Amino acid sequence: MRKKFASKTWLSTVALWGSAALLVALLPIAFRSGFMLTLLSEIGIMVIFALSYNMLLGQTGLLSFGHAVYFGLGGFITMHALNFVNDGVLPLPLELLPVVGGLGGLIFGIVFGYVSTRRAGTPFALISLGIGELIAASSLMLPSFFGGEQGISGDRMAEITLTPFGFGQKIEVYYLIAFWMLASAGLMYLLTQTPLGRVANAVRDNPERASFVGYNAHIVRTIQCSLAAFFAGIAGGLFAISYEIVTSEIVGAIPSGNVLMMTYIGGTGFFFGPILGAILITLMELMLAHVTHAWVLYYGLMFIAMILWVPGGMASLIMMHKPLIKGRVMGGVLKAYAVMAGPVIILFMGCMSLIEILYHLSLSIKPEDPMSLFGIEFYVQSLAPWVISLALTIGGFLLFLKNRQVVSRAWQSAANQIKQKESAS
Amino acid sequence: MKGNDMVEYIVFSLLNGLLYGMLLFMLSSGLTLIFSMMGVLNFAHASFYMLGAYFAFQISAWVGFWPALIVAPLLIGVLGALVERFGLRTVHKYGHVAELLFTVGLAFLIEEAVILIWGRNAMDYRVPELLDVPLLTLWATDFSMYRGFMLLVAVCMFVALFLVLTRTRIGLIIQAALTHPQGVSTLGHNVPAVFMLVFGGGCALAGMAGVIGGNYFLTDPGMARMLGPIVFVVVVVGGMGSLTGAFVASLLLGTIQTFAVGLEVSLTDLFALFGASPDFESGILKDLFRIQISHTGPILPYVFMVLMLIFRPKGLMGTRET
Numbered sequence: 001m002r003k004k005f006a007s008k009t010w011l012s013t014v015a016l017w018g019s020a021a022l023l024v025a026l027l028p029i030a031f032r033s034g035f036m037l038t039l040l041s042e043i044g045i046m047v048i049f050a051l052s053y054n055m056l057l058g059q060t061g062l063l064s065f066g067h068a069v070y071f072g073l074g075g076f077i078t079m080h081a082l083n084f085v086n087d088g089v090l091p092l093p094l095e096l097l098p099v100v101g102g103l104g105g106l107i108f109g110i111v112f113g114y115v116s117t118r119r120a121g122t123p124f125a126l127i128s129l130g131i132g133e134l135i136a137a138s139s140l141m142l143p144s145f146f147g148g149e150q151g152i153s154g155d156r157m158a159e160i161t162l163t164p165f166g167f168g169q170k171i172e173v174y175y176l177i178a179f180w181m182l183a184s185a186g187l188m189y190l191l192t193q194t195p196l197g198r199v200a201n202a203v204r205d206n207p208e209r210a211s212f213v214g215y216n217a218h219i220v221r222t223i224q225c226s227l228a229a230f231f232a233g234i235a236g237g238l239f240a241i242s243y244e245i246v247t248s249e250i251v252g253a254i255p256s257g258n259v260l261m262m263t264y265i266g267g268t269g270f271f272f273g274p275i276l277g278a279i280l281i282t283l284m285e286l287m288l289a290h291v292t293h294a295w296v297l298y299y300g301l302m303f304i305a306m307i308l309w310v311p312g313g314m315a316s317l318i319m320m321h322k323p324l325i326k327g328r329v330m331g332g333v334l335k336a337y338a339v340m341a342g343p344v345i346i347l348f349m350g351c352m353s354l355i356e357i358l359y360h361l362s363l364s365i366k367p368e369d370p371m372s373l374f375g376i377e378f379y380v381q382s383l384a385p386w387v388i389s390l391a392l393t394i395g396g397f398l399l400f401l402k403n404r405q406v407v408s409r410a411w412q413s414a415a416n417q418i419k420q421k422e423s424a425s
Numbered sequence: 426m427k428g429n430d431m432v433e434y435i436v437f438s439l440l441n442g443l444l445y446g447m448l449l450f451m452l453s454s455g456l457t458l459i460f461s462m463m464g465v466l467n468f469a470h471a472s473f474y475m476l477g478a479y480f481a482f483q484i485s486a487w488v489g490f491w492p493a494l495i496v497a498p499l500l501i502g503v504l505g506a507l508v509e510r511f512g513l514r515t516v517h518k519y520g521h522v523a524e525l526l527f528t529v530g531l532a533f534l535i536e537e538a539v540i541l542i543w544g545r546n547a548m549d550y551r552v553p554e555l556l557d558v559p560l561l562t563l564w565a566t567d568f569s570m571y572r573g574f575m576l577l578v579a580v581c582m583f584v585a586l587f588l589v590l591t592r593t594r595i596g597l598i599i600q601a602a603l604t605h606p607q608g609v610s611t612l613g614h615n616v617p618a619v620f621m622l623v624f625g626g627g628c629a630l631a632g633m634a635g636v637i638g639g640n641y642f643l644t645d646p647g648m649a650r651m652l653g654p655i656v657f658v659v660v661v662v663g664g665m666g667s668l669t670g671a672f673v674a675s676l677l678l679g680t681i682q683t684f685a686v687g688l689e690v691s692l693t694d695l696f697a698l699f700g701a702s703p704d705f706e707s708g709i710l711k712d713l714f715r716i717q718i719s720h721t722g723p724i725l726p727y728v729f730m731v732l733m734l735i736f737r738p739k740g741l742m743g744t745r746e747t
Contacts, residue, residue: 063522115735121521122466123734126661130731133654137724142712253650257529264526297537304530308512311519355541362544 017186024178028171037170043282044177045238048184050263050274052231057260058268059192060224061204062117063125066132067232067259072251073108073135074101074233075240076146082154082240094158094167098180098237105233106226113225118218120207132256139248151247154240167241177238184231189271191227200224261303267313276314293359294352327418336410340403347396349374353389437568438683444572446679447579450672451634452652453659454586455627457671460660461603463620464521465513468528471653472535473628477501477635478644479539482550490553498633505628509621532649539646547645575637582633583672590668599623658726662733664740674741678726685725688718 027040049071056062078101084090085097092100116127139146146152156167165172191197199220202210207217240246249255258281266277281299288295306313324330353373357380360371370377378385456470477497484493508531516523551557556571590596598619602609610616642648659678663670733740 061522063525115731118735119738122464122525123738125525126466126657127731127734129654129657130727130734133727134724134731137727141716141720141724144712257533260526260529261533294541297534297541300530300533300537304527304534307519307523307527307530308515311516311523358541362541 017182017189021182024182025175028174034170037174039282039286041170041174041177041242042286043279044174044181045235045242046259046262046278046282047275048181048235048238049232049259050266050278051185051188051271052228052235053259053263054268054271054274055188055191055200055224055228055231057263058273059197059204060120060200060221062120062221062225063128063260064256065125065129065253065260066135066256067128067228068253068255069112069132069135069251070105070109070229070232071236071239071255071259072139072246072248074098074105074236075246075250076152076236077101077104077233078237078240079152079154079246080145082156082158083152085158085160086155091160093160093162094156094241095162095176095179097241098234101237101240102230102234105236106230109226109229109233110222113222113229117221117225120204120217120221124221132251132253136248136252139251146248146251147246149248151245153245156241156244173242177242180234180238184234185275188231192271196220196223261299265302265306265313267315267317269312270315270319273313273315276318280314292356293363294355297355323418324414327414327421329414329417332410333407333414336407339406340400343396343399343403345396346392347400350389350392350394350396353385354393357385357389434687438687439680440568440572442680442683443676444576444579444679445683446676447576447583448634448638449656449659449679450675451579451582452631452656453663453671453675454583454668455630456656457660457663457665457668458599458603458623459627461665462599462606462623463513463524465524465528466657466660467624467627468525468653469508469531469535470528470627470631471649471656472532473501473505473631474635474638474652475539475644475646475649476504476535477632478550478639478648479543479548479635480632481636481639482548482644485550485553494636497636498629501632501635502625502629506621506625508628509624513624514617532653536646536649543646545646547643548639550640550644552640571641575641578633578637582630586630586668595619595622655726658730660740661730662740664742667740667742670740670742678729681725682722685718685722691717 024044028037031037031040049067052070053064053067056064056067078097081090081092081097081100082094085092085094112128112131116124116131140148156173158167161167165176167173167176199210199215202213203215203217203220210220211217236246236250239250262277262281263274264277265281266275267273284295284299288298310317312319321330321333324333356371356373360380361367364371367380370379372378380386452470452474456467459465459467459470480497480500481490481493484496512527512531513524516527552569552571556569556574558570559568561568588596590600598609598614602614602616602619606616609619639648655678659671659674662678663672663674
């Protein structure tokens with residue numbers, strides 16, 4: 001009986017990964033434009049990066065403020081390797097170059113990981129911050145490796161390739177990234193199933209007990225750090241190939257903070273959490289950055305909201321509903337959500353208009369010019385937009401408070417229904 | 426450098442280092458108190474410094490510098506206490522990582538909010554005219570009255586902090602909570618209230634540093650990001666739970682960084698002193714030999730911090746490990 005059950009979950013896992021691969025392969029058919037391909041490629045790179053970050057934060061409990069170091073170094077090493085290939089020094093097909101970046105990341109990961117993981121928690125966070133700042137600051141001092149202000153660039157249309165691809169077109173690069181994304185994600189998933197992955201969880205939850213059982217917490221953390229650095233290096237290598245230029249900014253504090261925030265927003269408790277976060281944040285970044293100055297603020301607000309109210313991230317929000325779907329009692333909860341949607345949308349619209357008006361005042365070249373929001377054009381100097389957005393915000397908030405009980409009551413009754421069904425069977 | 430220049434360089438570097446160090450101490454004293462009591466490394470601490478500068482700019486634009494000197498730090502203190510009460514205390518139940526992340530997110534938000542309200546450009550926040558005169562002129566360089574005033578404020582603050590911590594009842598509780606937080610709450614003191622007070626007080630000190638530092642340096646949305654990591658370095662190097670350590674580390678880092686800025690010596694020069702002249706055509710070694718000490722200023726603190734955390738996690742004068 002038990003064996004049959006195990007093989008069933010195995011089958012469903014394979015089916016899940018297979019359909020993911022199929023989706024990734026078919027996506028370019030639906031989205032052919034150059035912008036969409038760039039977007040999809042960027043998402044692929046960020047998915048690897050965020051998953052590798054979660055090997056530290058989610059699986060080993062290590063909060064790193066310098067993960068972009070490995071991403072960036074992987075990128076620089078790949079770029080140098082690419083230039084060597086083009087000079088005829090290094091006979092390596094382009095498809096394998098990301099692995100070179102990964103190996104570079106791995107070496108730095110072993111060194112930095114070993115010195116920084118004796119203790120987890122705040123000391124590790126601080127050392128990773130220090131190493132991140134060190135590498136970022138020295139990137140401007142060592143121009144022969146980092147290329148100084150203008151960075152280093154290369155030509156990805158290499159002569160040696162394994163596939164018939166020439167990598168002159170975006171779609172070919174997309175498939176390269178897609179392949180490495182699936183391979184890396186698959187490997188990282190398998191790693192969570194190995195004894196190492198389990199021990200890493202043990203070390204995260206209780207390092208003292210893990211070492212009583214006989215595992216060296218320091219070594220386990222070092223291994224996790226090195227492997228995370230390896231995958232971050234692969235992501236960096238793909239970045240270098242995709243953009244054909246690497247500047248010293250990608251080892252800095254901003255990408256390090258970015259990967260931390262996207263991983264946390266996605267959710268660190270489930271394997272697919274960081275994937276969700278990477279997709280959502282990259283979409284937001286590339287779509288919203290053109291539309292509004294305020295997207296960084298929305299991003300920060302989302303992060304704070306997750307920390308305050310949903311510490312498990314979006315993945316936990318989704319997984320919360322799994323028992324309800326299984327027990328077939330989603331109906332009531334969905335109805336409650338529909339009731340709540342109104343106030344939430346009103347509240348969001350109010351807050352967004354306030355924020356956009358303020359940004360228009362502080363950042364646009366001529367605040368006297370009219371601004372347009374939700375398709376309505378208006379002057380921020382007049383009173384009406386302020387009154388309307390304030391009214392929307394306050395009204396939405398009051399309605400939200402009034403209806404808050406609806407959702408919790410629906411959840412309560414759904415839980416009761418499940419209990420009744422269980423006792424009935 | 427000739428003899429006279431050398432003396433001038435050393436005297437002024439020492440004075441500026443002292444000034445910068447005192448400013449760092451105004452930030453790090455609050456941070457180290459918060460860190461050792463609550464175990465929360467407040468990433469938003471330098472953001473309160475930035476807010477202090479912006480508030481002071483705004484208030485001095487309305488009513489003048491002297492009211493701003495009092496009002497801005499008080500406002501920042503209240504804001505800090507509110508953040509502790511309604512933000513940190515909410516996430517406390519999720520553990521230290523969540524608290525740390527909360528302050529990271531807060532720092533991010535404060536920077537964006539500052540851009541939202543005041544824009545991306547640097548503010549025209551100036552030293553008051555009364556103090557914008559030279560205090561003394563040594564050799565050919567002026568030491569302005571404002572720098573003297575900054576030193577005075579920093580010293581007054583240091584004395585006040587010292588008196589509060591050693592001579593008052595609340596100070597004794599804080600001191601006890603620094604080393605034995607559990608013990609203090611077992612004795613029946615309202616530790617959450619003390620936390621709120623210390624958090625607010627620490628933020629007010631950071632705000633004060635912003636008020637007097639903002640017009641001396643630059644008031645722009647990048648100022649928190651510039652100074653933030655350096656304050657961590659001070660706390661780590663000084664040692665957890667040690668105000669004296671933070672004081673020594675602040676002065677040390679301030680002086681080292683100020684001295685490094687003026688030294689245009691590289692490894693090549695050092696080798697030349699011994700008659701050797703290594704000549705590298707290219708590669709990283711060439712870069713390494715070319716770097717002048719004046720350019721290493723930004724990385725020195727981090728080298729310090731990483732080495733300290735690896736080899737002496739207690740810090741210079743700490744009583745507990747970080």
